[in-house]
Amino acid sequence: MxxxxxxxxxxxxxxxxxxxxxxxxxxxxxxxxxxxxxxxxxxxxxxMVPTVPMGQQWLYGSAEGAIAVRQTYGGLTAYALAKAKARPADSVIIDEATGKPFACGNKPLAAVFDADETLIWNIGPMRWFALTGKEFDAKTWDQWEKTGTGKAVAMPGAVEAMQALRAAGITPIANTNRSSANAAGSEQTLAAAGLGTFKHGDTLFLMGDDATGSSKDQRRATIAARWCVIAMAGDQLGDFRNGFNKPELPPLQRRALAMAAPYDKLWGQGWFLFANPVYGPSIRGGYDDIFPPETHWQPNQGAE
Ligand SMILES: [Mg+2]
Known part of the structure; x- marks a missing residue:
């Protein structure tokens, strides 16, 4: 294929x-x-040059992919600016110890973003992985974090959103699973993409900042202790709650978990998801996982 x-x-x-x-x-x-x-x-x-994977064609090349991203940035910005005018009592970050949102108090306003395929498109390594027939390679990715400055591009609408948020007194913060060992490279990559300043330990949080690995929950708690977070965005469920991040669940069960109350009210109202058909635990499932029996249909063979 x-x-x-x-x-x-x-x-x-x-x-x-x-x-x-x-x-x-x-x-x-x-x-x-x-x-x-x-x-x-x-x-x-x-x-042996492989074809461009369909997900990359859609996300990185199509008008539809770019428009979907920009729509999400537009919705996020409008939501955050409206919330900033009437300070909310609650952050959109859930305290996993209580299951309730962190309180805002009089903390300064912030919006929390994942980085990869949320602020920036990693077109450089994705092209390389596609060309070499790999889905992912950790050593290559590590090089990319160190040397990708100037090659990662801001996603459509991201630069304008960062500018609008900062102008309204809302500080953009990145919480990403890029490595803390490569903090300088990621700071430079985000700045070179036109997204402004993200400073490690202040407005940039990385894997390795604490002892909890790829879970972002502890980093979210650290951020919520200092900031009133009024919007949060990512391209993977783990960008919102690690409790959603259950790749072992069948796809439809995983979907039901993330869309159940009380979280159902947050999607598009504080939580903003960017489409990523290129990689991640969303992309899997066999015929029995994806197509419920009651939906099965087939044409009458021979009828043209
Ligand atoms: Mg991401």
Whole structure:
């Protein structure tokens, strides 16, 4: 399925050239036009170039993907600016110890964002993974965190949203599972994308900042102790509550968990999810997981 049409095309041209040369050897009398130059032989590398994955085509290339992102940024900004005018009593961060939101008190206002596929599109390594047929490679990603400055692009509407939030007195904060060992690279990457200043330990929180690994709950609690968080955004359920992050659950059960009360009221009203059809635990499931039996249908074979 991921075999390249480019490679197939070259192979076809090579076969056609062979067939042509076989024919011309039998014609000895009439001078014939010289055969077209033989195409360069397809190297093993070009013959195996995979096609661009559908999720990347949609997210990184399509108008629909860009518009969906910008709509979400527009909704988030409008929501946050309205909330800032009438200070809310509650943060949108849940205290996992009590199951209730953290209190805002008189803390300064903030909005919390995941970084990857929320503030920035990581087009550089995603292209590389696709070209080399890998879904992910930790060593390559580590290099990207260190050296990707200038190559990661701000997602559509992100720069305008950061500007509008800051102008309204709402501080953007990033809470990402990029490594704390690569803090300088991530600070520079976000700034170079035009998103402004995110400072490690102040407005940038990274994996390794505490002892809880990839769970962002403790970092969220740290942020909520200092800030009144009025909006939160991410592309994975773990960007909102680690309790949603259950890749072992069948997809429909995982979906029901994240959409059940009391969290159902937060989606689009404090919590904002960006579509990511490229990677993450959302992308899985067999036929039995995705298609309930009552929806099964098939055409009448032979009817055209
Ligand atoms: Mg992300």
């Amino acid at each position: 991921r075999q390249s049409t480019i490679g197939a095309g070259r192979a076809g041209a090579a076969l056609a050239a062979l067939a042509l040369s076989a024919c011309t050897t039998t014609v000895v009398e009439a001078p014939a036009a010289p055969p077209p130059p033989a195409p360069a032989p397809a190297s093993a590398e070009t013959a």
